[in-house]
Amino acid sequence: MTQIELRGIEKFFGAVQVIHNLNLAIADNEFIVLLGQSGCGKTTTLRAVAGLETIDKGDILIDGKPVQHLKAADRDIAMVFQSFSLYPHMTVFENVAFPLRATRMSSGEVDKSVREVARVLRITDLLDKRPSALSGGDMQRVAIGRALVRRPKAMLMDEPIGALDAKLREEMRAEIKRLHVKQGSTTIYVTHDQIEAMSLADRIVIMHEGFIQQVGTPDEVYSHPANLFVAQFVGSPVMNIAEARVADQAGAASVTVGEAPAGFEFPHQLLSKLNGHAANGGLTMGIRPEGVLVRHDAAPGYMPVEASIIEPLGSFDIVDLKVGSTMLRARTKAGYVSGPGERVHVRIDPEQAHFFDTASGKSLGVRL
Amino acid sequence: MAAVRTSSEVAFNRIAIAAVLVATLIFLAPIYWIASTAFKPKELAVSVPPTVLFQPEVTPFIRLFTKRVQMQKPVDPQVYEAAPWWEKRIYDGGERVLKVGKDVQLSQYPDRFMNSLIVAVISTVLAVGMGTFTAYGFSRFKIAGEADLLFFILSTRMLPPVVVAIPMFLMYRMVGLNDSHIGLIILYVAFNLSFSVWLMKGFMDEIPKEYEEAALVDGYTRMQAFFKIVLPEAATGIAATAVFCFITAWNEYAFALIMTNRRAQTAPPFIPSQIGSGLPDWTTIAAGTFLFLLPVAIFTFLLRNHLLRGVTFGAIRK
Incomplete structure (x- = not known):
């Protein structure tokens, strides 16, 4: 049960305002996609929720509690990065177990949790390998496994499949959807790919130059674009x-x-x-x-x-x-x-x- | 990968290999000279033309480690027979080993060697450790005047260090740091730190910051992320930096000569000081030099994979 609420978020990089008065309420188990071109503020928003970026104004509430002053480690949120960020010097097992090692979990329980996640993600036979020996798709499965293993309050994904080739991307898209349906956790997903957004999202948040352009279900943003930007950004071929x-x-x-x-x-x-x-x-x-x-x-x-x-x-x-x-x-x-x-x-x-x-x-x- | 090669490329390849061989020979010649001299009988060390084939012996090493005096008259045959094999080698040279009671008097070489080890190892650990932390700070955080600070750090390298040797000596004497291990260590850390910071900054910049961010989100503090993620990732860079810092500290001559004379004297100023008395004993000096080469050779050999990867790190990644 996790609700996330963003209230009046403002963020500056130097003199440049990258997020303008952003308000968004995310329901429990909802799959929210932040969609926009690069530089629209979607990744900054995600990183602010994760605690990797400070905000200059506003509140971030997780289950009603303001967390904007908490360190990333104390927010109980997991994140999957575009670059996968698997630690090269650790095996797949150790990578997935890494978040659990920060807790006081016994090594038997760690082992059990890792194997459970590995089974769900079908990476059991990769556990002894090093990340460098994995394919792109497997790397991302491991990265998702590392995020899931702790059963975090929410999952944040920053273009998790953007670095994969087209075919693999389609496969992983289906996989992420499958996982979300099965595991059901509040998810914020960042992408610039409108097809990804349409196929995964419960609701899409379209951003442009630091402003939210429209929030709505995939059908709403497709059939009832709120403005010209959304109209042209969503849908292929272009309107x-x-x-x-x-x-x-x-x-x-x-x-x-x-x-x-x-x-x-x-x-x-x-x-x-x-x-x-x-x-x-x-x-x-x-x-x-x-x-x-x-x-x-x-x-x-x-x-x-x-x-x-x-x-x-x-x-x-x-x-x-x-x-x-x-x-x-x-x-x-x-x-x-x-x-x-x-x-x-x-x-x-x-x-x-x-x-x-x-x-x-x-x-x-x-x-x- | 077997790429298709034309005959001219094959020829070029052979020339390149020949050039590498010649270069290697040139580099190895002085090493061979030192090593062979260290095992030569005394009289062959200065023979003209140089002797290439000879019966190697360890007598120079025995002389290196013992205190000896010239004998006025031949040794008593009974004493000679009772002596252990290594002592006989000394008697053969017309000298005897100094003893206090039954205990053989060791030369100063082992002490000087130990001084070198202590000073080089501790100063390397400090310089690399501090350099790693500093470089991490520069690499990961926004620091006001970062470029200027990095430039200032490098400014210690902008004049030959010996220029400040005399004033440093006077100051050291005033505070009682002359002829002390700690004094030399401070000096060597000061030399190596700028180098270490700059080299490690390069390596730190190469480590994607997403690694730490992933760890931060996964419930670790920045300090834990540094030790669990950044340090292992930077191992290659640390190894390369450590080798260079160790070589600099190990081989440093000028300051060691000026700042130390007895207690903390390192091997570099000590070895040539052996030439001073009477006819130079080249084989003993060569033996001392040969042993002095070994730690760096072993250290570098153990880290050679890291070193090679370290030096070409940026090139491979991009």
Whole structure:
């Protein structure tokens, strides 16, 4: 049973503020992912929770108790580092046993605990080896074992699989998920990889330049991005973003992007929902490639366009469509558009469109 | 790894090996000279041309360790017969071993050798120990004026140490540190500390700080993390630094000559002082020098793997 709460955290490196008034409440057993580009403050936040970094303002509470003045050793938290940080001069067994050696546990109990963790992580036959003899994936299993063995109040993971190659990363991702489901401990996980974040998190915290941009379940941040940054950071391929003008056209709304000669047809209620925001400009529309519908033959509501670049990605293609002065990326069935220059017809699925205020980048919260 | 090699590369390889052999011979020649002289009969030591093949003997070592006097008349045959084999070697040279009652009088060499060991070992342990802690501090913590402080530490190396020998001697005499082990140890630690700090800083910087952070999170204090994680990781660097500090302290001549004369005199100033009386006895001097070489040779040999890794440490990691 561990809740972690961050209240009004501020952190400066010299004159540079790297964390701005950060507030976050993490529930027991929750798997929280801090997601953001490098330098966004996610790792600093994690290290502050671990006690490896001081904070300049605010409170860190673990189970309601402020811990910001406690040393790392006294916070009863385990951490897994990107570099694995296995001690090269110790065997795998000694590495996993290391946190227990700091306690008054008898060597029999240490042995039992280490073997139990080794069994769960399937590293029993590695126990006598040195870390240098292990593969990257095994090293990380050992590192996770070292974190788990003490049964800490919470697990902190700093890009634990970022140093592995793609295939191994996928395997370890599943492994971490499996472990969390099985062991269930409050976890804070830092990554810059949105796929990792989506697949692991109960809730994702998206950070940018020291500010929290959005906190929500993977579905929430994907389907309801709070601002343009989140919209473009989460999801692959990246969401299309374009300045848009909305006009009332014969009982329907018409959304024009990139100086195109014609607009996309939207239900009339868009106008009332935008509540005049469109009139004074400054409107940006976002649409994920799967919300850009493409067909060969003309149909009502579809606009004729020219395909320019096609990226085949195996199970689907990403097709760049020239709409006025801007490019709209659409996701189509593999091979649906045969080649550059082909003329196709395109429509935007109104239900998948997002609208943002251009100046502030904030979502207008308008969904159809 | 067997890389494909062209014939010119093979030729270059052979030349390189030949060059290494020649260099090795040049380096080993003085060592061979000392070692062979140490086992030569007295009269062969100065023969021209030099004798290469000879019946080796340990007489120079016996002379090295004993106090002797020249005999005015030949030794009594009965006394000669009763003497142990090593004493006969001395009688053969027309000398006799000095004795008090039955006890053989040892020369000053073992004492001087012990002085060298005491001073070199203790000063090395202190210099490397203090250097390791200091380097850790510089490597891991933000220290105001870090670059300046490191520069100041190095400034002790910016003039030849002998320059300060005379004032140091006067000060030492004033506080009674002249001709004392502790006095020499303080001096050698002072020389070696700057070197030790700089070398160890390099090694400390190479140890990822995540190792300690992992230990800190795992419930250890920084001090425990230092001893359990940092020290074992720095073993290579410590070994390399220790070898260099030991060699410097072991071989130091000028200060030992000025600061010590009896009680705390080390071997380097003592060995040449043996030349002084009468005809130089080169074989005994060579024997003393040969034994003097051994500790460094053994120490370096034992640590050679660490040393090689230590010297090329940064290069391998990056």
